[in-house]
Amino acid sequence: MLRIKLVKSPIGNTPANRATVKALGLRKMHQTVTHQDNPAIRGMIHKVKHMLSVEEVKE
Numbered sequence: 001m002l003r004i005k006l007v008k009s010p011i012g013n014t015p016a017n018r019a020t021v022k023a024l025g026l027r028k029m030h031q032t033v034t035h036q037d038n039p040a041i042r043g044m045i046h047k048v049k050h051m052l053s054v055e056e057v058k059e
Contacts, residue, residue, distance in 0.1 A: 001057050002041065005032045008051040020048050 006026040010018040024044055025033045034057070035041045045054055 001059055002035050002037050002045070003032055003055050003057050004035060004045065005030065005053040006051060007053045010048075010051060013048075013051070017048050017051070020044050021051065024048075 004024060004026070006021065006029055009029060010021045024035070024041075037056070045052060
């Protein structure tokens with residue numbers, strides 16, 4: 001499992017980056033979501049890694 005936190009605002013980023021953040025389920029600053037660790041989620045995280053804080057958690 002991955003715990004993903006939005007630490008930088010998507011305002012001022014490209015529409016594609018804003019859509020990626022929204023697709024991860026993040027809407028507000030400092031909001032945290034958990035996702036399964038799979039290649040699709042890892043790719044989304046890599047695309048907007050400058051706005052996120054990511055840590056691996058055990059279930």
